[in-house]
Amino acid sequence: MRRWLLLAGRLALGVIFVVAAWAKLRAPWIEFAGNLAGFQLLPDWALEPIARTLPWCELALGVALISGIWQRWFTLIASLLLGLFFTVMVRSYAVGLQIDCGCFGPGEALGPKTLARDFSMLALAVAVTVGSFRTGHNRTSTKAEPVIA
Amino acid sequence: MMRTLLLLFPALILTGQTAVKTSATAKAPAPVTNYKEMGSPTAAVEVDAYTDYECPHCARFFKDFMPQFEKDYIQTGKIRFVHRDFPLSQHPHAQLAARFANAAGEVGAAYYDIVVNQIFKTQNTWSVNAPDGRGTGDVDSEVAKVLPPGAMQKVRELVKSDPRIDASVAKDVNMAMNVDHVPSTPTLVVVAKGKRDVISTFMEMPYNIFKQYLDQKIAQ
Numbered sequence: 406m407r408r409w410l411l412l413a414g415r416l417a418l419g420v421i422f423v424v425a426a427w428a429k430l431r432a433p434w435i436e437f438a439g440n441l442a443g444f445q446l447l448p449d450w451a452l453e454p455i456a457r458t459l460p461w462c463e464l465a466l467g468v469a470l471i472s473g474i475w476q477r478w479f480t481l482i483a484s485l486l487l488g489l490f491f492t493v494m495v496r497s498y499a500v501g502l503q504i505d506c507g508c509f510g511p512g513e514a515l516g517p518k519t520l521a522r523d524f525s526m527l528a529l530a531v532a533v534t535v536g537s538f539r540t541g542h543n544r545t546s547t548k549a550e551p552v553i554a
Numbered sequence: 555m556m557r558t559l560l561l562l563f564p565a566l567i568l569t570g571q572t573a574v575k576t577s578a579t580a581k582a583p584a585p586v587t588n589y590k591e592m593g594s595p596t597a598a599v600e601v602d603a604y605t606d607y608e609c610p611h612c613a614r615f616f617k618d619f620m621p622q623f624e625k626d627y628i629q630t631g632k633i634r635f636v637h638r639d640f641p642l643s644q645h646p647h648a649q650l651a652a653r654f655a656n657a658a659g660e661v662g663a664a665y666y667d668i669v670v671n672q673i674f675k676t677q678n679t680w681s682v683n684a685p686d687g688r689g690t691g692d693v694d695s696e697v698a699k700v701l702p703p704g705a706m707q708k709v710r711e712l713v714k715s716d717p718r719i720d721a722s723v724a725k726d727v728n729m730a731m732n733v734d735h736v737p738s739t740p741t742l743v744v745v746a747k748g749k750r751d752v753i754s755t756f757m758e759m760p761y762n763i764f765k766q767y768l769d770q771k772i773a774q
Binding site for chain 2 (some may be wrong): 413432433434435436437438439440442443449452453505507511512
């Protein structure tokens, strides 16, 4: 049962990252750069490189989560990334910035709904990460150990 | 098999991207009436701006963004600029304001820019952004301040009865909703090599970042 829950959680996380990446990649990089600029945290020079690469990283992470490769480490990366996103969003909301979240493409204002959704995703990621570490679930560790005579 | 499918994800996404852009290009209608256009008609890059006269960000767009943008790209003939109307349903006087601007353009192309600027400049007196939170919707008296009486009379007549005015606005709204899928106002659509890039977050970023992107498009 626990194993199935872990699998479902990991697949859900993977799909979330793929969908988020797809929404950003189908728009021009400048659109996501505008979202990033809205958070008022990054220097100007960093906007283009991050806007161009972050969606591809999200896509790679999503694909890795779906495939189950190095599950413990990729779920941990997902948790850290979602933790970072959530912290930035809470900070922006707290200081009263009226901006787009930019999480799943344009046109989604940052507010209680987006915060609640991102918190749920973070909670899921943390649960899957803890579960993965507890069960020692890692595809690389399932290889047969050589028998030493 | 599963691995192969997973590796194909990025390729599928890129294919999807191409399909979206191609369909948007195919549906693009004929150019709008001339008074809504500025810059070089033969420029390789076109920038369409969707605005709503009652939206405060759009007023800021005309006040802060447009002067520099006009100087860098329109006056130099690097782009063709098209102003498009996208009055939002939550703004009760936006459609009327768009009718006044388009009527002014019909009376004389030179009047269009004058009236557009006046409507945005006085937004806090007639729109929902007025101190009372509702606004009077009295666009007429603001427009009358910048047009000669004869031209103003013709504008009033057009606003009152000419179906071309509503048709012009409806054409832009249709394009915003069905071709460019504009999420908010102001939104810019950069058209280069048949591809339409919809950018709704440009007001959040420093002007030089947008300039960097536009220069890349022009250089392509």
